[in-house]
Amino acid sequence: MTTPLLSVENLSVSFDTPKGVVEAVRGISFEVGQERLGIVGESGSGKSQTGRAILGLTPGRVSADRIEFDGIDLRNAPARTMRNIRGRRISMIMQDPRYSLNPVMTVGWQIAEAYRVHTNANRREAKQRALEMLVTVRIREPEKVYGLYPHQVSGGMGQRVMIAMMLIPGPDLIIADEPTSALDVTVQLQVLAILDDMVRDRGMGLIFISHDLHLVSSFCDRILVMYGGQIMEVLDTGAMHRAEHPYTKGLLNCLPDLARRQETLPVLERDADWLLSRDGAP
Amino acid sequence: MAPNAGGVKTSSDAAEQDALPVPPSPVLARVAAIAKHASSILLTFIGLTAITFIIGRVMPADPVLAIVGDRASQDVYDAVRLQLGLDKPLIQQYLIYLSNIAQGDFGTSIMTTRPVLDDIIRFFPATLELATIATIFGVLLGIPMGVLAAVNQGRLIDHIIRIIGLFGYSVPIFWLGLVALLVFYAGLGWLPGPGRIEVYYDGIVETRSGIILLDSALQGEWEIFRNALAHLVLPAAMLATFALAYIARMTRSFMLDQLNQEYILTARVKGLSEGAVIWKHAFRNVLVQLITIIGLTYASLLEGSVLTETIFAWPGIGQYITTSLFNADMNAVIGGTVVVGFCFVGINVLSDILYRIVDPRAHD
Amino acid sequence: MTNPPATSAPGLKEWLLSDTPQSAAQARCQRLYLAWLSFAANPIAMLGLAIIVVLVVMAAAAPLLTGGDGTEQTLSNRLQPPSGAHWFGTDELGRDIYDRIVWGARITLYIVGLVGIIVVPVGLFVGTVAGYVGGWVDIILMRVTDIFLAFPRLILALAFVAVLGPGLENAVLAIALTTWSPFARIARAETLTIRNAEHILAAKVQGASTARIILHHVTPLCLSSVIVRLTLDMAGIILTAAGLGFLGLGAQPPLPEWGAMISTGRQYMLDQWWLATIPGIAILTVSMGFNLLGDGLRDVLDPRSGGSS
Numbered sequence: 040m041t042t043p044l045l046s047v048e049n050l051s052v053s054f055d056t057p058k059g060v061v062e063a064v065r066g067i068s069f070e071v072g073q074e075r076l077g078i079v080g081e082s083g084s085g086k087s088q089t090g091r092a093i094l095g096l097t098p099g100r101v102s103a104d105r106i107e108f109d110g111i112d113l114r115n116a117p118a119r120t121m122r123n124i125r126g127r128r129i130s131m132i133m134q135d136p137r138y139s140l141n142p143v144m145t146v147g148w149q150i151a152e153a154y155r156v157h158t159n160a161n162r163r164e165a166k167q168r169a170l171e172m173l174v175t176v177r178i179r180e181p182e183k184v185y186g187l188y189p190h191q192v193s194g195g196m197g198q199r200v201m202i203a204m205m206l207i208p209g210p211d212l213i214i215a216d217e218p219t220s221a222l223d224v225t226v227q228l229q230v231l232a233i234l235d236d237m238v239r240d241r242g243m244g245l246i247f248i249s250h251d252l253h254l255v256s257s258f259c260d261r262i263l264v265m266y267g268g269q270i271m272e273v274l275d276t277g278a279m280h281r282a283e284h285p286y287t288k289g290l291l292n293c294l295p296d297l298a299r300r301q302e303t304l305p306v307l308e309r310d311a312d313w314l315l316s317r318d319g320a321p
Numbered sequence: 322m323a324p325n326a327g328g329v330k331t332s333s334d335a336a337e338q339d340a341l342p343v344p345p346s347p348v349l350a351r352v353a354a355i356a357k358h359a360s361s362i363l364l365t366f367i368g369l370t371a372i373t374f375i376i377g378r379v380m381p382a383d384p385v386l387a388i389v390g391d392r393a394s395q396d397v398y399d400a401v402r403l404q405l406g407l408d409k410p411l412i413q414q415y416l417i418y419l420s421n422i423a424q425g426d427f428g429t430s431i432m433t434t435r436p437v438l439d440d441i442i443r444f445f446p447a448t449l450e451l452a453t454i455a456t457i458f459g460v461l462l463g464i465p466m467g468v469l470a471a472v473n474q475g476r477l478i479d480h481i482i483r484i485i486g487l488f489g490y491s492v493p494i495f496w497l498g499l500v501a502l503l504v505f506y507a508g509l510g511w512l513p514g515p516g517r518i519e520v521y522y523d524g525i526v527e528t529r530s531g532i533i534l535l536d537s538a539l540q541g542e543w544e545i546f547r548n549a550l551a552h553l554v555l556p557a558a559m560l561a562t563f564a565l566a567y568i569a570r571m572t573r574s575f576m577l578d579q580l581n582q583e584y585i586l587t588a589r590v591k592g593l594s595e596g597a598v599i600w601k602h603a604f605r606n607v608l609v610q611l612i613t614i615i616g617l618t619y620a621s622l623l624e625g626s627v628l629t630e631t632i633f634a635w636p637g638i639g640q641y642i643t644t645s646l647f648n649a650d651m652n653a654v655i656g657g658t659v660v661v662g663f664c665f666v667g668i669n670v671l672s673d674i675l676y677r678i679v680d681p682r683a684h685d
Numbered sequence: 686m687t688n689p690p691a692t693s694a695p696g697l698k699e700w701l702l703s704d705t706p707q708s709a710a711q712a713r714c715q716r717l718y719l720a721w722l723s724f725a726a727n728p729i730a731m732l733g734l735a736i737i738v739v740l741v742v743m744a745a746a747a748p749l750l751t752g753g754d755g756t757e758q759t760l761s762n763r764l765q766p767p768s769g770a771h772w773f774g775t776d777e778l779g780r781d782i783y784d785r786i787v788w789g790a791r792i793t794l795y796i797v798g799l800v801g802i803i804v805v806p807v808g809l810f811v812g813t814v815a816g817y818v819g820g821w822v823d824i825i826l827m828r829v830t831d832i833f834l835a836f837p838r839l840i841l842a843l844a845f846v847a848v849l850g851p852g853l854e855n856a857v858l859a860i861a862l863t864t865w866s867p868f869a870r871i872a873r874a875e876t877l878t879i880r881n882a883e884h885i886l887a888a889k890v891q892g893a894s895t896a897r898i899i900l901h902h903v904t905p906l907c908l909s910s911v912i913v914r915l916t917l918d919m920a921g922i923i924l925t926a927a928g929l930g931f932l933g934l935g936a937q938p939p940l941p942e943w944g945a946m947i948s949t950g951r952q953y954m955l956d957q958w959w960l961a962t963i964p965g966i967a968i969l970t971v972s973m974g975f976n977l978l979g980d981g982l983r984d985v986l987d988p989r990s991g992g993s994s
Contacts, residue, residue, distance in 0.1 A: 096589055118595075126592035133590075138583035143605050143681055153591045188681040204591070361831075368832030373844070380848045387848075487980075491920050491973035493927050496947050496965030499954055507955050624837035628928050642840065643932060646847045658844045665837045 043070035044212050044244045045093065045129075048105035051268075052088045052097055063088040063099060065268040071212065075238065075245040077255035077276075079290065080265035086248045089265075090214040094129060095121050109211065127157040130210040132234075135221035136197025140189035146197075147173070147185030150204045157208045172203040176233050195226030199233060206237055212244040220249070231258065252290045264290070266309070362670055367419075369662045374418050377655040378405070387651040390431045427656030432648045437656035440641060445660070446531025447517060448630070448637030452622040454557040459564025460615060466565070467572025468607075472599060474577060482569060489566025494625070498559045498632035505555060515634035518549050556633040560626060564618045571614045572607060579603040609680045616672025620665045720985050730981020736974025744790040755780065755788035755941040764957050774959040777949065782959065785941035786967050792942050793971060796857055796926045797919055803861040805911060808868020813903050815869070816876025818895065827873065833866035839925060846934045853942070856935040860925050864918060871914055875907040909986050917979035920972035927968050943968050 052064040064085040069076070078086045091097040093106060095113065106113040108129060111120065133139040141149060150172060151165035160168065166185070173181035176199040189197060198218060205213060218234065219227040235258070238245045249255050255262055256276045264271045264287045272284040282288055286309070381387040385402045393401075402408075406417045421427070427437035470482040505512045513519065518533060522545050526537045534553070537546040579585065580603055588602045627639030634640070638657055645653035677683040706712040724730055743750065759779035767774040773782035815826040845859035879885060880903075888898050929935040930944025938945065943964040950961030 091586075094590060096586060122592045122594060124592070125590055131590045133583060133587060135583070139587045141584040141588070141602050141606070143609060144602075145681075152593075156592050156597075190682050201587075204587075208592075364828060365832055365835050368828070369836060372832065372836065372841070376844050376848050487973055487976050488969075491924075491969055491976050493924055493931075493944070493947070493965060493968045493972075495928060495931050496961065496968065499947070499951060499961055500965065503954055503958060621837065624840045627839055627843065628931065631932065642843060646843060646934075651847070654844055654847050658840050661840050662836055666835050669835065 043072050045108045046070045046105060047089075047093070048103060050089065050092060050101070050103040050106065052085065052092050052099045052101050054099040063268055064092065067263075067265070067268070067270045069263055069270065069273075071244050071246055073242055073244050074261065075247060075259040077259035077262040078246060078248045078265060079250065079252045079255050079262055081250055084265040085268035086265050087216050090131060090216050090246060090248055093214065094125055094131060096125075123157075126153055126205070126210065127208045128210055129212045129214065130205040130208070131214040131216060132198075132201055132205050132218045134217040136189065136192075136194060136201050137221070139201060140197060142189050145186050145188055146192060146200045147187075150185075150200065150207055153204045154207045168207060169203070172207045173200075175237070176200070176203045177229075178203075193226075194222050195230055198222060198226075198230050202230070202234060202237065206241070209241070210243065212246070213238065214246045214248065216248045217250070218247075219254075220251075252287075362666070365666055366663065369666065370419055370422055370659065371415070373655050373659050373662070374415050376658075377651055378414060378418065379411070381651070384651070387649065388428060388431075390649060393431075422659060427659065428652035430645065430650055430653040430656075432645055432650045432653060437652050440653065441638060441656060441660050443531070444636060444638045444641040447533075447635055448623060448626050448639060450532045450534060451553065451556055451560060451626055451629070451635060451637060452619060454553055455560035455564055455622050456615065456619045458557060458561035459568050459618060462561070463565040463568030464572050464611070466569040468576055468599065468604065470569065470573040471576030471580060479573075482573070486566040486570045486573075489562045490570075492562065494559050494563060495628040495632050497562065498556065498629055501555050501559060502632070512555055513548070513551050515632070517552055517635060518545065519552075522548055556626075556629050556635055559629050559632075560622050563625065564622060567618055568611070568614060572611060575607045575610045576603060579606045582606075609676065612676045612679060613672050616668050616675075619672075620668040623664055623668070624661050724981055724985045727981045727984060729977050730984070733974045733977025733979075733981055736970060737978055740790050740794065740971055740974065743787050744794045747787050747791055751784040751787050752781070753784060755784040756939045764953065764960075766957070767959055773963045774957070776946070776960055777953060780941075782946075782963055785946060786943070786963060789941040789943045789946070789964070789967065790971075792853070792936055792940060793923060793926070793968075796853070796860070797922055799857045800861050800864060800922050801915055801919075803857075804865045804868055805915060807861075807865045809872045809904055809907060809911060811865075811869040812872025812874075813876045813899050813907060816873040817880055817899050817903055823873075826869070830866045830869045833863070834870065836863065838863040838921075839928060842925060842929060843932075843934070846929060851934040851937060853936040853940070856926060856929045859929070860922055863925075864922060867914060867918070868911055871910050872904075872907045875910055876903050879903065879906050913979060913982045913986055916975055916982055919975035919979070923968060923972045923975070 047070070048068045049066045050064055050068070051062065051066050053060050053062045063083075067085075067089065078089065080086045088097050088099065092099075092101045092103075093108075093113065095101075095116070101114075103114055108124065111124070113121070113124070116124070140146060147166065147169055150169040151162070154160060154168050155162075155165045158165075170181045170185060173184055178184050178196065178199060184192065184196065184200075189200075192200065198221075202218075215234065219230050222230060231254075234245075237243075245259075247255055247259050252262070252264075256279050259276055262274045262276060264274065264284065266286050271286050272282065274282055274287070279291070282291060377387070378384045384405065385398055385407065388405075389397055389401050406414050409417075425438050427441075429435065430437050430440055433440050466482050466485070470479045473479050502514065506514045526533065526540055526542050526545055529536050529539070533549040534546060537543070537549060580599075582603075585598060585603060588598045593602070624639070626635070626637055627643060629635065630637045630639040631643055638661060642654055642657040642661075645657065700711065701715055701718040703711075703715070706715055748754075757780060759775070761779065762771075762775055763777055763779040765771055765775040765779075771781050771783065773786060775781055776785070811826050811830060815823040815830075841863045842856075842859040845862060846855055849855040849858065885898060885902050888902050893901075926935055927942075927944030927947070930942045931948045933945070933948060936942035936945055946964040947961045947968075950957075950959075950964065953960045
């Protein structure tokens with residue numbers, strides 16, 4: 040691991056709901072360098088809120104001892120600083136292009152906009168860059184796709200557009216929040232391959248958030264396993280078999296294995312005792 | 322499946338219902354969609370005429386008397402009776418009525434002794450002027466208010482705007498008009514009283530469009546323009562109260578909806594400013610929905626001007642209908658109703674078309 | 686809707702909040718109670734409810750609250766400004782305006798109630814039948830509904846009154862004729878979503894007739910959205926009725942209808958402002974009350990549709 044790009048210490052995110060305060064993330068700490076960090080957990084484990092909290096885009100209340108990106112303290116950064124970081128330095132790929140693209144603007148325009156926000160490029164230059172970017176994400180007829188609206192493109196193409204849009208300003212760190220979960224199985228691998236190439240070619244850091252431990256372990260260098268808003272275990276992907284935590288083991292075992300005969304798949308074990316109680320309360 | 326299994330009888334149904342197996346050519350589908358749309362509009366227009374026919378010809382005990390008034394001579398009575406075809410079956414009477422309307426013949430008004438259509442053409446521009454200015458007010462104020470409320474959801478400004486909106490929804494406009502006249506005309510003297518223009522300016526400007534603001538401006542009569550504008554302020558403001566309330570409320574609710582969408586998060590992740598997120602991204606989507614609402618508002622102001630016109634002695638179609646009503650001038654009432662109804666439907670059709678043009682999702 | 690009596694409060698409250706209702710009736714009471722709790726937490730909605738309650742009390746207790754029936758003339762006492770003896774002053778015939786406002790509450794409630802009684806069953810009938818039966822019946826019924834929906838309301842009401850003749854009942858009829866169509870639309874939309882629900886199919890399998898299914902299984906499920914819509918429409922109904930009254934087409938003199946009161950007060954506007962101002966405030970308050978109540982009800986019954994959270 041190289042020098043950390045982002046360090047997070049004791050990050051918590053909580054929400055006020057009619058039923059009281061819900062803690063989505065409870066005091067987690069980690070560092071990311073120019074590497075691929077996977078964050079794995081089931082829905083509600085706080086993994087998505089972690090990603091959004093880094094960008095300052097969660098509606099919940101955030102507290103942390105440290106959120107530092109490239110020497111910049113993101114905790115109380117002024118809105119202007121945050122805007123310069125978002126997209127330009129840290130970017131995020133969202134789950135479902137059907138919802139994450141603006142339905143009344145052409146996809147090309149949305150990509151070009153991402154470029155123009157952070158540069159002084161005029162419309163023509165931005166369009167040129169966007170077209171190049173479409174080629175990079177392996178879209179065959181970029182001129183044609185540029186003028187399409189989100190409802191006119193397929194899920195896989197939409198997600199490639201999303202990748203193009205989020206990578207066009209050349210960020211240092213990219214957060215991919217379940218980037219393939221909404222796609223057909225056949226398209227998932229294509230999109231992952233594109234993401235893989237781009238992260239490698241550009242030497243970016245990647246935080247890959249997913250519920251799919253196997254996918255993440257094939258894709259990332261290190262994995263954080265989250266449960267109930269806390270980190271259960273940190274693993275190097277080379278050493279998955281050395282996973283110790285029962286939750287991680289449970290996640291690993293709940294897929295059928297062709298080599299091993301199993302009558303029933305084990306039910307995922309959950310235990311409130313795993314959650315470290317802070318300030319006395321679970 | 323045998324090629325002729327479906328038979329001729331069901332082929333048209335099949336074309337409409339299962340478009341999946343053999344997609345029809347896009348041009349044909351387009352034409353079919355337009356035809357379906359056009360036929361439903363046509364049906365609505367025919368329905369409108371059917372209702373007015375029932376009101377004007379079937380419901381009155383003696384429709385002829387309702388049209389000619391009780392002072393008409395027997396000759397006139399008989400002539401009208403023959404003209405309406407009252408001796409013929411009802412359906413035939415309706416067809417006569419329909420063909421008359423199609424030719425722009427709404428009969429003659431007892432009150433003005435002119436063809437009803439001529440009257441309507443004379444009175445309509447005043448209403449159009451009033452409703453248009455009021456809608457513009459409502460749009461220019463209502464949209465920013467709605468956006469402001471949505472962006473500050475739950476804060477003081479949201480509550481204030483909500484209460485203003487509720488007031489506009491709940492206030493009887495004719496009463497508000499009276500109070501406004503009392504305050505701004507009688508009390509403070511800031512604005513002129515009822516009417517469209519001061520009497521001594523009457524007839525100076527040559528009537529071209531019938532819209533005084535337009536006519537006077539085109540002819541360079543700026544003094545008259547100012548006077549007409551001053552007269553317009555109060556009635557337009559009264560009508561705009563409702564427009565503003567409705568538009569602000571709908572804008573707020575659409576905006577809240579859009580701000581919760583995922584693409585807003587995308588826009589923020591890209592590093593856009595809050596202003597760009599709201600006005601470029603969210604508002605573009607809101608505007609698409611607002612087109613229908615603005616159309617509805619405009620249409621309802623055209624008819625809602627009835628009471629306002631009464632208060633402000635505004636010589637528009639609403640006042641024409643109510644005055645005719647009190648003079649038992651049935652042709653004028655029905656004619657006015659049909660025309661306002663047609664405009665109402667027409668504006669809604671137009672806004673629907675505009676919506677289809679603006680929303681990319683409606684193109685295919 | 687009242688709070689549970691204090692004496693039995695603990696037991697009743699427990700019964701209402703129990704996680705395991707013992708009967709369908711208890712479950713229904715629980716739902717109502719929870720809805721009431723969330724409604725009561727909304728101060729704006731409660732204000733609306735309070736206004737409507739005051740209106741109802743005023744209408745019911747009019748004889749107790751006033752000295753007469755609001756039509757006694759005392760010509761020697763005409764056009765008196767508001768004072769201790771006449772809170773809202775007197776009108777051009779020396780009638781006490783406070784009395785007339787209180788008695789006018791009856792007329793307002795009468796109009797609103799009667800329109801509701803006509804419109805809800807008609808709308809429910811047309812909507813549920815169209816939605817449940819489908820096919821040609823649906824197409825024809827909805828065509829007719831759309832035509833009424835497309836028609837400008839006030840103008841249509843005017844034209845109706847023009848033919849039927851002015852008067853309270855005719856005004857109600859005219860308003861009802863122009864108000865029912867949205868209810869049919871709503872009822873149809875609700876019916877379509879539940880038409881193929883399991884319990885409807887179960888009733889069908891058991892051999893229930895179409896009429897029975899519509900009446901006993903479909904209609905009750907459409908009621909809540911129809912009631913919300915009715916509450917929100919009440920303000921519009923009141924304003925239309927007042928407008929007709931103002932034009933002299935609604936309630937006829939000497940009935941103390943608020944819109945008609947504004948109309949007579951108009952002539953005295955410049956010197957005796959209270960004649961027209963007071964009834965206007967009454968109309969504004971009541972229609973605002975219904976709007977507030979409707980907003981609150983909608984927030985409770987349909988949390989998706991915005992409102993301050």
